[in-house]
Amino acid sequence: MKILHTSDWHIGRTFHGVDLLEDQCAVLDAMAKITADREIDVVLISGDVYDRAVPSADAVKLCNDAFEKLHAAGAMIIATPGNHDSAPRLGAGAAFSGAGGLYLKTTVAEVDAPVVLADAHGDVAFYGLPYLEPEAVKAELGVFEARSHQDVLSAAMDRVRADVERRQSGLRSVVLAHAFVVGAVASESERPITVGGVETVPASIFGGVDYVALGHLHTPQVVNETTRYSGSPLPYSFGERDHRKSVWIIELNDAGVESIEKVDLPVVRGLSEITGPLDELLSSEVYANCLDDYVSAILTDPVRPVDAMRKLQERFPHAVHLRWERPTERVALRYAERLRGQSDLDIARRFFEDAWTDPDEEHLRLVEQALAAGDSRERRASA
Structure with missing residues (x-):
C-alpha cells in the first residue's frame, strides 16, 4: 500500500x-498529479x-475540488481536523462521504474506530485523532484530571493500542494526529496550539503503531x-x-513500513x-530575481520615504510587507538613561533624530519657541 x-x-x-x-489551488493540483503519477492508494x-x-464559500469549494481531484487520481482520502478547523463543520456528512472514499475522522468517540483498508498483505487500520483540546475532551476520554495535551493524547493512544491488540495478528496501523511533539521545530506561521498549560508531547506517546502522520508544524521534519x-x-x-515544501510517500509491506x-x-x-535604501531596491539588478516573488522590504x-509601498509595487508587483529601519548607532541604554541630564531642546533634537531625520536650525528654532511659550504659561499658572 502506498500512502x-x-x-x-x-x-x-x-x-x-x-x-x-x-x-493553494495550484499546489493542491500538483499534489493530485503526484498522487496519480505515483499510484498512491491513500492520502x-x-x-x-x-x-x-x-x-468562506470559495474556500469550501476549493477544498471539495481538491478532494475530488485526489479521488479521481485513484486515492482514498482520510482527513482529521486541527486547531484551526471546526470539527463539526469539517465532519458534516462524514457518514455519507465515507461511502465515496472520503473518510472524515472528526470526533473523540471515533479515535479507536479506524478506517480499515486492505492490500495484498492484509488490513491496514488508520486511526484519526482530531485536535484534542484538554478541557474540551478530558471527560469524554475519561481523564477528568487532565491538564495538558500529553494527558489527553495518552488516553487517546491507549484506546488506539487497545483496539490494535483486539484485532487480528499482523494488522498494520497508522495514526493521524495534530500535535506539537517535543524536539520538533516550529516556524512563525503556526498559531499556538493551546492557551495556557503545556502544549508539547513526547514522541514516545505514539508508540505501538507502524507510522504516525503528524500535523500542526509547517516545516517538513522527522521526529523519528x-x-x-x-x-x-x-x-x-x-x-x-528557505523551506522546500513537500509530502511524504510511505510504502507498507507485510511487516509495516x-x-x-x-x-x-x-x-x-x-x-x-x-x-536597502528605496532607490537602490528600485534600480539595482541584484533584486531582478525577486520580481515575481512575494516581497518583504x-x-x-x-x-x-514617502509612498514607498506604491513605488515598490511598481517594480515588485507582489510586494506585501514593508518596514523602515533608519540606520542609527544603537546603544544598549534605556531611553530614559540616554536622556538623563539633557535639556528639553536636546531631548527634542534626539527625538527628531530617532523618529525622522537630523533637524535643521529652523526646526530647532520653532521647538525652542514652543518650549519657551510652555515655560511662560507654567510660570503664569503658578503665580
Whole structure:
C-alpha cells in the first residue's frame, strides 16, 4: 500500500492581506498529479484543512475540488481536523462521504474506530485523532484530571493500542494526529496550539503503531523514522522562505513500513526579503530575481520615504510587507538613561533624530519657541 502524508493546507488563508486561494489551488493540483503519477492508494491529511472554523464559500469549494481531484487520481482520502478547523463543520456528512472514499475522522468517540483498508498483505487500520483540546475532551476520554495535551493524547493512544491488540495478528496501523511533539521545530506561521498549560508531547506517546502522520508544524521534519511532520504545502510566513515544501510517500509491506520518500512540491511563488535604501531596491539588478516573488522590504533610508509601498509595487508587483529601519548607532541604554541630564531642546533634537531625520536650525528654532511659550504659561499658572 502506498500512502501520501500531507497536512496544514490552511485553505482560505491570506498572506499579509493577499488572498492565497489561487496559489493553494495550484499546489493542491500538483499534489493530485503526484498522487496519480505515483499510484498512491491513500492520502492522509493531518489537520488544519481550513484556516478558520467558518471557512468562506470559495474556500469550501476549493477544498471539495481538491478532494475530488485526489479521488479521481485513484486515492482514498482520510482527513482529521486541527486547531484551526471546526470539527463539526469539517465532519458534516462524514457518514455519507465515507461511502465515496472520503473518510472524515472528526470526533473523540471515533479515535479507536479506524478506517480499515486492505492490500495484498492484509488490513491496514488508520486511526484519526482530531485536535484534542484538554478541557474540551478530558471527560469524554475519561481523564477528568487532565491538564495538558500529553494527558489527553495518552488516553487517546491507549484506546488506539487497545483496539490494535483486539484485532487480528499482523494488522498494520497508522495514526493521524495534530500535535506539537517535543524536539520538533516550529516556524512563525503556526498559531499556538493551546492557551495556557503545556502544549508539547513526547514522541514516545505514539508508540505501538507502524507510522504516525503528524500535523500542526509547517516545516517538513522527522521526529523519528516513523513519526514525521509533512509540513504545510505553501509557506505562510517569510520565516519559511528557505523551506522546500513537500509530502511524504510511505510504502507498507507485510511487516509495516518498507520505505519513506520525501517528494518536493512545486514552488508556486517564491518569498524574498530585501534590504536597502528605496532607490537602490528600485534600480539595482541584484533584486531582478525577486520580481515575481512575494516581497518583504526593509528600507534603510535616513528619512522615511514617502509612498514607498506604491513605488515598490511598481517594480515588485507582489510586494506585501514593508518596514523602515533608519540606520542609527544603537546603544544598549534605556531611553530614559540616554536622556538623563539633557535639556528639553536636546531631548527634542534626539527625538527628531530617532523618529525622522537630523533637524535643521529652523526646526530647532520653532521647538525652542514652543518650549519657551510652555515655560511662560507654567510660570503664569503658578503665580
